[in-house]
Amino acid sequence: MPHLLLADDDHDFCALLERYLKIEGFDIALAHDGETALALALSGNFDLIVLDIMMPGISGLEVLRRLRPLCRTPVLMLTALGEDADSLRGFELGADDYLGKPCNLKVLLARIRAVLRRSEQVAAGCVDDGVQICVDDLSVNTHSLAVKCRERPVDLTSTEFAILESLLRSAGQVVAKAALSEKALRRPLGRFDRSLDMHISNLRQKLGPLPNGNERIKTIRGVGYQYLTE
Amino acid sequence: MRGRNFSMYRLFWKLFLSFWLALVVFAGGAVFAVSAYLDHAKAKQELRGREDGFRGMVVAAQLAADEKGYPGLLDWLRERDEDQLVPLLLLDRDGRDALGREVSAGVLARLQRHQQSAREGQPDARIPITLADGRHYWLMPDLQGASLSRLVARPKVIALQVLLAALSGGAVCFVLAWYLIAPIERLRKTAALYGAGDFRHRVGPSLGRRRDEIVDLAYAMDSMAERIGNLIQSQHTLLRDVSHELRSPLARAQAAVGVARQQAGEVADAEFDRIEMEMDRLNELIGQILSYYRLDAGQRPTAAEIQEFRLDELVAEVVEENQALAAEKQCAIGFRSAPAPSPFAGSEALLYSAFTNVVHNAVRHSPPGGRIEVALDRAEGEWKIEIDDQGPGIDPGLLERVFEPFVRADASRAKNTGGFGLGLAIAKRAVEYHGGHIAARNRAGGGLAMVMHLPVAR
Numbered sequence: 001m002p003h004l005l006l007a008d009d010d011h012d013f014c015a016l017l018e019r020y021l022k023i024e025g026f027d028i029a030l031a032h033d034g035e036t037a038l039a040l041a042l043s044g045n046f047d048l049i050v051l052d053i054m055m056p057g058i059s060g061l062e063v064l065r066r067l068r069p070l071c072r073t074p075v076l077m078l079t080a081l082g083e084d085a086d087s088l089r090g091f092e093l094g095a096d097d098y099l100g101k102p103c104n105l106k107v108l109l110a111r112i113r114a115v116l117r118r119s120e121q122v123a124a125g126c127v128d129d130g131v132q133i134c135v136d137d138l139s140v141n142t143h144s145l146a147v148k149c150r151e152r153p154v155d156l157t158s159t160e161f162a163i164l165e166s167l168l169r170s171a172g173q174v175v176a177k178a179a180l181s182e183k184a185l186r187r188p189l190g191r192f193d194r195s196l197d198m199h200i201s202n203l204r205q206k207l208g209p210l211p212n213g214n215e216r217i218k219t220i221r222g223v224g225y226q227y228l229t230e
Numbered sequence: 231m232r233g234r235n236f237s238m239y240r241l242f243w244k245l246f247l248s249f250w251l252a253l254v255v256f257a258g259g260a261v262f263a264v265s266a267y268l269d270h271a272k273a274k275q276e277l278r279g280r281e282d283g284f285r286g287m288v289v290a291a292q293l294a295a296d297e298k299g300y301p302g303l304l305d306w307l308r309e310r311d312e313d314q315l316v317p318l319l320l321l322d323r324d325g326r327d328a329l330g331r332e333v334s335a336g337v338l339a340r341l342q343r344h345q346q347s348a349r350e351g352q353p354d355a356r357i358p359i360t361l362a363d364g365r366h367y368w369l370m371p372d373l374q375g376a377s378l379s380r381l382v383a384r385p386k387v388i389a390l391q392v393l394l395a396a397l398s399g400g401a402v403c404f405v406l407a408w409y410l411i412a413p414i415e416r417l418r419k420t421a422a423l424y425g426a427g428d429f430r431h432r433v434g435p436s437l438g439r440r441r442d443e444i445v446d447l448a449y450a451m452d453s454m455a456e457r458i459g460n461l462i463q464s465q466h467t468l469l470r471d472v473s474h475e476l477r478s479p480l481a482r483a484q485a486a487v488g489v490a491r492q493q494a495g496e497v498a499d500a501e502f503d504r505i506e507m508e509m510d511r512l513n514e515l516i517g518q519i520l521s522y523y524r525l526d527a528g529q530r531p532t533a534a535e536i537q538e539f540r541l542d543e544l545v546a547e548v549v550e551e552n553q554a555l556a557a558e559k560q561c562a563i564g565f566r567s568a569p570a571p572s573p574f575a576g577s578e579a580l581l582y583s584a585f586t587n588v589v590h591n592a593v594r595h596s597p598p599g600g601r602i603e604v605a606l607d608r609a610e611g612e613w614k615i616e617i618d619d620q621g622p623g624i625d626p627g628l629l630e631r632v633f634e635p636f637v638r639a640d641a642s643r644a645k646n647t648g649g650f651g652l653g654l655a656i657a658k659r660a661v662e663y664h665g666g667h668i669a670a671r672n673r674a675g676g677g678l679a680m681v682m683h684l685p686v687a688r
Binding site: 010012013016017019020023024080101102103104105106221222 | 474477478480481482483484485486487488489492493506509510513538539540543573
């Protein structure tokens with residue numbers, strides 16, 4: 001039974017969501033402020049954290065910022081409607097996905113399942129062909145989730161890992177945005193969904209340029225991304 | 231300022247001309263009065279300087295008589311009568327004027343005095359003009375004969391003085407009129423800013439230490455702007471805050487519907503669909519209000535929201551997405567684009583919503599079977615996007631107001647055609663955010679044309 005942490009300061013909303021998700025087969029823990037959410041996230045062994053940004057005390061973004069260096073649990077952010085800048089900031093801090101609030105519960109459930117499938121797949125290393133992918137100075141172990149760049153370990157979120165893996169399996173070729181979204185994010189990409197761009201931007205930062213100084217992941221405008229090889 | 235003619239300065243010119251005219255009349259009258267007074271005074275005191283000048287006249291008259299005889303003397307006299315303000319009389323020994331003019335008793339008395347002193351051989355006696363045949367004539371100024379009618383008949387005499395008086399008077403009036411009108415021009419510009427919705431401008435302090443009715447008006451306008459600006463601001467804040475606050479109960483309601491649907495199974499599915507649809511509508515309205523007031527408050531999208539994209543691709547996409555909506559009304563959307571290889575830098579999401587809102591609007595008001603034409607053109611330094619429909623158009627009085635929030639072109643049809651009355655307001659703000667502008671006009675052949683201009687680079 002997947003174990004979820006639900007962090008939102010609206011008690012009634014949490015209670016409704018808890019009831020709904022329990023019937024859908026989730027085990028739920030609740031937190032109503034930033035401090036509790038952070039403490040629980042660090043202590044408990046959660047499969048996913050649903051994190052509201054607007055919370056008393058430390059905000060959801062701050063929770064994420066403090067959490068990420070210590071823990072790679074997937075995070076789905078709930079952002080208030082019309083505050084798109086918040087979601088972009090969340091991606092920079094290593095969130096796996098976001099959803100505007102108010103939202104339809106069916107949509108929320110689908111998103112939760114997509115993120116979970118992604119991280120389960122990554123965690124299980126269930127990709128049948130080969131365990132170790134090596135391209136130039138980069139080596140990715142789909143079993144242990146270890147990513148090494150120039151012999152130095154790199155810490156990636158499960159979403160970033162899934163995207164990198166998809167790109168590496170087609171290294172040198174252009175991967176269409178829509179296909180990448182379906183494969184790595186496990187959902188179709190919305191028209192102005194910039195989540196993929198933000199994950200790619202995080203990957204670029206964490207991996208740095210190729211040994212020859214060229215950029216590692218190229219944006220092909222209007223099409224998708226390409227992992228370049230030397 | 232260009233394109234405005236003198237009528238804009240009507241008050242200025244009225245003041246200026248009336249001051250000038252008044253001054254000219256005054257100055258002209260003053261010049262005449264002063265000179266007449268001076269002449270009168272001189273006549274009384276028989277000033278030496280005047281007498282010297284007069285002796286020159288006598289010499290000149292004698293010269294004319296010597297050269298051309300009596301007719302020459304008369305010609306000379308007529309010329310002097312033209313250019314002298316004070317009439318010169320030429321009297322024979324009996325006191326009759328050579329030109330037959332009336333001779334006053336005072337002049338006659340003076341003539342007799344002169345003749346007397348000449349007979350007595352006094353040294354300062356006036357010398358008569360002597361003709362070849364031995365006749366004597368005396369040249370006598372008739373100081374009392376210098377009248378206003380004589381002056382008016384001889385404008386050359388004082389033309390220079392009057393011109394100088396008029397010019398200097400005009401300069402004074404010009405400064406005076408400008409002093410009065412300049413602050414009014416400032417008031418006009420400020421009022422134009424208020425008209426455009428900018429209530430932050432204040433005009434009073436810019437008028438310096440001046441104190442008069444115009445400054446009173448300026449400060450009254452300032453406090454009016456302050457009040458109106460605050461009212462509008464608080465209204466905006468209220469609407470925005472209410473929208474903000476509505477999101478929490480709406481989120482709870484949506485969650486409750488989710489749970490209820492889960493528990494009810496298939497029962498009342500249609501009703502749950504309806505509830506969810508209405509909540510989505512409410513959600514959309516709140517989203518539109520918030521994004522409108524975010525743009526209206528001048529809050530700019532962050533750098534992360536600005537990207538480079540192809541404008542022609544974006545417009546084509548919007549057209550494509552709305553074909554299905556148009557097909558429901560048996561309408562079709564045509565799209566024509568100029569080559570647009572260079573990318574456009576801006577907020578793709580904002581422009582997407584702007585184009586979508588305008589295209590939606592066109593589809594909504596198209597008659598069944600109508601055609602909507604979308605055209606993207608590259609003009610001098612800007613992109614022009616025109617969306618034409620074959621609908622009923624808009625009442626000319628509403629052509630500008632349709633871009634205000636919650637103003638609809640057709641109140642009666644609003645409920646059937648959907649929309650909240652915010653689409654065009656958001657489109658306008660989104661286009662203005664990119665430094666462009668949007669306008670609506672009724673087409674000559676019927677239907678409405680929405681034209682958006684977007685500058686290529688800012």
